[in-house]
Amino acid sequence: MTALDLPVRTHPDERVLAGDADNHRRRRRRREYGLFALLVAPNLIVIAVFAYWPIIYNAFLSLTDWNMIAARPTFVGLANYTRTLSDPAFHKTLWITIVFTGLIVVGSLVIGLALAFLFNLPLKGRGAVRTMAFAPHVLSGAAVATIWAFMFDPGYGLLRALIEPLGAEPPDWMNSSDWALPGLVIVYLWKNVGFAALIYLAGLQGLPKDLDEAAAIDGANTWTRFWAIKLPLLAPITFFLLITTVIGTFQAFDVIAVMTGGGPGDATTTLSWSIYNEGFKAFNAGRAATLSIIMFVILLVVTTVQARVMERRVHYR
């Protein structure tokens, strides 16, 4: 107990003043709360209505059968899920989505890393080439798809001029069920490897030099240093790119819409295309909502894994 803890006798006037200050503080706090609410409300309302509500709405619609014209949806329970999950067409869609995503992820990471190493060499003009490689990333997917539709034109496209000299017959890319999907992968890689390269380059330039130098002095060659030192140190960046590429590719739409429209047949019908197709061409709200929920769950698992791994990295570092 010290003197400071003892109650202090105050003059009645002072007590009034203290109450005034209290009131004042309370009023100021209330004003601050009000201002906070005012500032965040527009954003929070839009987020609630157009990001969170759709999940609930989808969950509800997925339990119904609705052509979006009838006055109200008919409740069908889990019928949409059982039908979708046992539908061979859905299995094919899922398989195409996985192949498409897998090729783009592996392609982006491998080519992106290779480009990053190239851009990290002391070469003249590397900055300009890095800009060229990155530019397609900010260009409209619709425009990029249109350019490549012409590139792929079997009669007058630029690719014919590159393939024919090799002695091969150029395929009719977008009209061939064998070549349409690889064609789309090429376009997405062209559009996105520059981004992966840029992120990897930033990572490479941020690597601690001492480890690499020590290994070099110990006689480790370039190849060993790449596998044993650089690649493991770049793992967090690889992981980030992996997740963002998976999420982006799952939702790939513009290039598919412009180049193939999911075809020929269903050769390029990915999950994202089939959500659009069911919802806005077949007007089958229940089916589209079911596919949306399936996509949401898949991507939620992916992002949760990411959050977990990131957390561990932060905690145990």
Added chain:
Amino acid sequence: MKARAIQYVVLVGVAAVFLGPLYWLISTTVKQPTEIYQWPPSWWPDHFTWENFKLAWEAAPFDRFFLNSTITTVLGTLLKVTNAVLTAYAFAYLRFPFKKVLFFGVLGAMMVPGHVTLLPNYLTVATLGWINTYAGLIIPGIGSAFATFLMRQHFLTLPTEVTDAAAVDGAGHLRTLWRVVLPMSRPMLVTVVVITAVEEWNNFVWPLIVTNSASMRTLPIGLLILKTEEGVASWGTIMAGTLMMLAPMLVIFLIAQRYIVGGLTQGALKG
């Protein structure tokens, strides 16, 4: 020495891969049809012509597409960035009960893939009577999670003495934001504006489903219509339309490149 030479060859090859399609696009737009449809292809246009641009401009209401794209991009960016800045300021400088929970609510929106929200949002917009309107095109996209996060993180790095000093001087919060915090955050603000504008300009699937008349279509949808209508018989016209759509973004990219690069790498390295 030999290794260096090989490295330069690879570098030139990479440049060709990324420039090739763009060169092909631009050279086609100024070629005459006979030159576009010849084999082997001509690498340099024999007779320059602006005819393709005229044809593209007449084939579809491109003036209208331009106007719609500009309105949605400018308004959409303005509203979204305003949302981001105001929300970020509130979370960085003001007190509020359950502020942490609310902030997780904002960040959680990043976990919702946009493609999953298409159908419900279309139905919501239809209920609001916004189909085929600018409100329908713009409003659903102005909620901001990532930009809010970037701005808040940046605000937290600003020295508190400055904002405290402003408060002592009797400046209100909005004044502090406008006069002190924003001027100190200019590079981050430019980054957020440019990245948002590029996204809005390139946006494809939402304008596709929420508009249904040529007078409300934006450029990416206009391009899809042009390509579908013209088919493979008029690549000159189609390429001209493509270049008209790309040109503004290419210019913005070349001017603001370092801001775009800065913003994107920051997202990756902090994550």
